[in-house]
Amino acid sequence: MRALLRALPWLYLALLYAFIFLPVVVLVLFSFQDGRLPVPPFQGPTLRWYGEVLSDSRLMAALGNSFLVALGSSALSVLLGFLAACGLARYRLPGSALLRGVLIAPMTVSYLIIALGLLSTLNAAGLPLSLWSVGAGHVVINLPLCFAIIYASMGGHQVSMERAARDLGAPEWKVMWLVTAPMLMPALLAAFFLSVTFSWDEFIIAFLLSRFDVTLPVEIWSLLRSGLSPRTNAIGSLVFLVSVALLLVLEATVFRKAGRR
């Protein structure tokens, strides 16, 4: 009885891990299915579906678009967030609490509502939908995050360094570029990579604000309409692989350093 009680936590741990990993294992396993349907019994393995995915020009175009939008919108979010954080942390502005509130506000609104608002506005203004509108939407959702991360990491200990640089005659932009930014590098990188992962996986804004050029989640969405297929498993597994690789890079560089400090 006591032994059972002691084993109970480990049993629970194993069960929950099984639940958490079940979909991923099934997804990856049946991406190697040698047959038309990704359901039991498992046949194979074959790399045929990966070959099909990699030679599918629509999917590859969507993949490229996703990278473009994720990198571009994240870079802009970090830049705007960094500038705003400098302005609000280093200078005293009237109503700075309100300004911070406005910059954070998009975080509290669901993506669907942000997308709908942008869609109605673009329609009213007669502007066409494109990857640019998707990117603009992604900056809206990532800017609050970048601003919050960078603002939170701007402490007093950097101020004296900046003052020293200023006393030595550095102009303001050089202080920011050569002193402030390098000191904030962990925060800037964390904000950037977090934005990339959010933008990379974002669906509803990309779905509503794009027309002909779509991002990967939207392309996968349209694949789902044709039902279950090992092809979808293969592309899903590839996306998972990319994300995990990104996570490992992040863990090895940014977070490990931050944790050690």
Place this chain on the structure above:
Amino acid sequence: MSGRIEQRERRRAWGLVLPALGWTGLFFLLPFAVMVVTSFARREGREIVLAWSLQNYVDFVEKSFLLRGLVVSLEITALVVVISVLLAYPLAWIIAERVPARWQRTALILAVLPFWTSYVVRSYAWVLLLSRNGVVNDTLLSLGLVSEPLEMASTRFATVTGFVHFFVMLLTLTIYANLVQLAPNLRRAAADLGANGWQTFRHVILPLTRPGIMVGAFLTFVLCIGDYITPQILGGNNELVLPQVIMLQLGRRADFPMAAALSLVLMAVVTLVYIAVARWMKMERT
């Protein structure tokens, strides 16, 4: 003289804040205002006429399929929040208390690894598992637990399962963060005063982690009630949640005013819950 410097500094600060502020204004505040105005407009034929009428909101209350969307959303979200917390709390506790310290980080990273599959793909993976000839039915049949395959795809069960899978990972993180912050002295003090393991948990640990649970549960609530993907892929069209109803307005009907009004209703519900949670947190602290 100093006033001049101050003025220059202030102008510089505005210069730094303005790009971000402009972006937020142009692509968030303005669209939001447009949406609020649109929610008072009417669709007449293919035209959208600004009528300043409350008709969309009246329709929401009177037409049962619209109101039903909100009710279904609230029911599913409540189920998901409760089940996810009940599953995630023991997991976070075991990782924090039973797993050796140097393995905890690894255990945690493993517990949230599937988080990094694409959101759309994760829902699709659950369709694979729950479909008529999927892995779950296949296993149940071969074990002889059922004689007929169960209809699990396109049901509320499928939607809730997909959601719970996602939010267990999220909640494990927030509750774990809360648990490891507790001072070990508290536990020792409770033991010294004669409390057994269960009493310590019930009267010391659990009350102290209630804020962590609350924050995680609120996050779950917000993300769950606003999601379109999981109910659409896993729940099918048998019963629609509010985001599905909103997307339906956009589709064939192109009824922007109604979609805007429904979105604002959704936002109002989230805001109300936020106010309730904030008040609760304040009371808890005092």
